[in-house]
Amino acid sequence: MKFRQTAGRDFAEMESVLARLLDVMLVALGAALASLTVVTGTAHSILEGAFAAFDMALAILLLPLFGIYESWRGRSKWRLVFNVVFGWIAVQLCGLAIMFLLHRTASVSRLWCVSWTVMTATGLVASRLLVHTVLGRIRRAGRNLRMVAVVGAGAHRDSVIGNIVGSPDAGFRAVATLNTRQGSEPDFPGLPSFACLREFADCVRREQIEEVWLALSMSEEDTVLRVMDEFNGDLVNLRFIPDVRSLAMFDRNVVDLIGAPAINLMASPMTPYALVQKAIFDRLFAATALLALAPVMLSIAVAVKVTSKGPVLFTQQRKGADGRVFRIYKFRSMRAHKQQPGVLRQATRGDPRITRVGAFLRRTSLDELPQFINVLRGEMSVVGPRPHAIEHDDQYRSVVDGYIHRYRIKPGITGWAQVNGFRGETDRIEKMQGRVEHDLYYLRNWSFWLDMRIVFVTVLKGLGHRNAY
Template sequence: MRLLDIVVITVCASAALRLEATAAQPGYDNALVAFALLASVFLFPLFGLYQTVRSNILWHCVCAPFVAVVLALVVALLVAIILLDPYRPAGDWFTRWMYLSGLSLVICRIVERSLCLRRAEQGARTRAVAIVGSGAHCRHLLRKVETTPNSIYAVSTIFDTGPEIAAAPGVVPAFRDREGFADFVRRYHVVEVWLALPLSEENTILEFIDLFRNDLVNIRFVPDVSGLALFEGEMVNLDGTSAINLVGSPLSSDALVSKDIFDRVFALLAVFGLAPVLFIIALAVKLSSPGPVLFTQRRKGANGKVFNIYKFRSMRAHETAHGVVKQATRNDPRITLVGAFLRRTSLDELPQFLNVLRGEMSVVGPRPHAIEHDALYQNIVDDYVHRYRIKPGITGWAQVNGFRGETDSVEKMRGRVEHDLYYLSNWSFWLDMRIVVATMFKGLVHRNAY
């Protein structure tokens, strides 16, 4: 903010000078600007402009910046008049500079305060955690969370791995039964499990990872050692305690934000650009057979949140048994002529840009499966559930590598999941661009699309 204030005052001086009709005095004017910057360096801290405050927002964001910059410029003017006599600023330049600087600093403070409030609001969403461990390290971790000011974490329970169960601080319940512990985590929606275990307890670590293999729970290893950068895995900071992500979101929050921005912009351009095509397809679907234009089906999105996915209807309206999803097969009699063309060319997927605009899907990501298939394969295919760590996509790495269409065998599903997990581990903006381009040239039409 100090650097920004200096830049704002300098830019406003230059902008005000350009609007001045009277001839300028470059040497003297530059000296006055230098005096103003020097005065701001000493005066602004006296008004508390660089302190984090939660009260008197009107004073700190509006009144204080404006008064401070006016005072700094007046002091600079007095110094310039004394040292540079008979220099006087030309015309209305000084007044215009003062108003521009005051207004700009107020705007900067309001924007900065808004960002701080947003971060504070996010931090206020306390995350419930469960700790697995025993001994001094576990107690230290519990104490660390409880004594950290404004911590975003709250310990809900512990699992004691020691020979004798220790009393948990406060009213935190303690378990020694794994299933009871897991039930508690699921029932009370505990979002993270911290494994505060020695490095030697590899088997215990693996057992707890396996215990939550079908849950979207972040599992973090919190060892009592230094120099963990030598280990593989992402290092994170949990209120000052180092941890290694064992199971968690593969993309950082910054990456998710940039990906979401790209998704929304791309989808908006696609919807507007393809509007005539969407209208023609909708008309063709409506004329091909009785029924709605769009077909909706419940799918899982990021973190397992269920949403309705949109597609152009490609089959004749028919009844299905509750809880049973029959995938389309080659020469499926349910598929209409228009629907067959749409499925071969993937044009039936175009309405999913609406899902992207709604924030339910990405342009690129693991393809979402029917919920019934999720329930079937998550117990058969290793790490299947982690496909839903991010938003599902209209296209993906698996699709451009031939894994699309019917998954009539476990091997095909394993291949698809392997490609999805590769994408999650190696995500970058350029990989998304590569997949989009590959989809345009070889992913729209495929022999497995029917």
């Protein structure tokens, strides 16, 4: 069969040039719109025009450093938006630095500058999203595609091809496969398959296929080397997509580690940017919650103190991120009692140790409110795996698969396991296993919006649960 060669490579340079010109025009347009919105004097208009001219030149020089003119085919569009906004802010800061050196910053309207920054950022982002929306429609119609031949066999190869088929907006089309385990399993339906590397390579050259993806396991080094040697003299993009599902716990991204590429098999699933984002949200949410709930917490404290002897707060050592031990805070819900060292007795239904006020607090989860103090101190997060007693950690880490990996991030006041019904007593291994599986799902699929969803569901459902006692 004859495959169409994509026109993307032929027009890539032209697209990059047009994108740069469009960005420069958007910088000028943003400045002009800001001038129309904000009334300034004639002298100020001249300075603002000079400022805009500086930024237009800086945009040509600096924006390419943020990778926004590279091909983003198949890559995260939200990451592109972040790079565009960050790049434009860098351009503005450099422009301000030039105006400062010329002693002209005091003469520039601050309102105009802010308006210009926001308008241009909006224009740059909107233009990118519009372009990618149009490209997505064009690619779904079968144009502007990059043809891909996939090397591999089994579930991993099928998963890679399935991702291509399921993401038409990305602009890739799988057109052939090289089955590295011919005869052991059926080929991917609908695609021509080859058993001989030479025949496969001839097809790639004949049909001018631009991408060859190696969907192989880490142990198939010989196959990788043979494919690389075969295409050593061709202008074909070779991409290795290793099958590390059985090895990697969370993040399988390739990172630069002191100059050498490394694949994270077992490491923190959160990027530094995600950790900063989560930490900022945690502190703001905890501070707001403590201020808003202060009257409620004061009333609970009085009720606990009046109805039973003992302190208002119950504290206990728990493990946080990376196994660091901290002291967790709760409103006391049980009568003061002695506990044997190293032995932890969980609360059970009808437990005589629980006070009347304590039963209400536990049932409504109001006993957890002081943990916002732990969040504010940086020991916990609003959303994350619930911290267990240290005695439970010692008990379950060797019998529940993946248990210890819950402590790759900060524990939370609420979590994915809790909103899915895994709360209260864990009197059977199966209950703890289910809780851990939900925690690991959260770690593998974390996003800011998943946190927002969990918080929203917690507010709706968290004032009562049949397993909370």
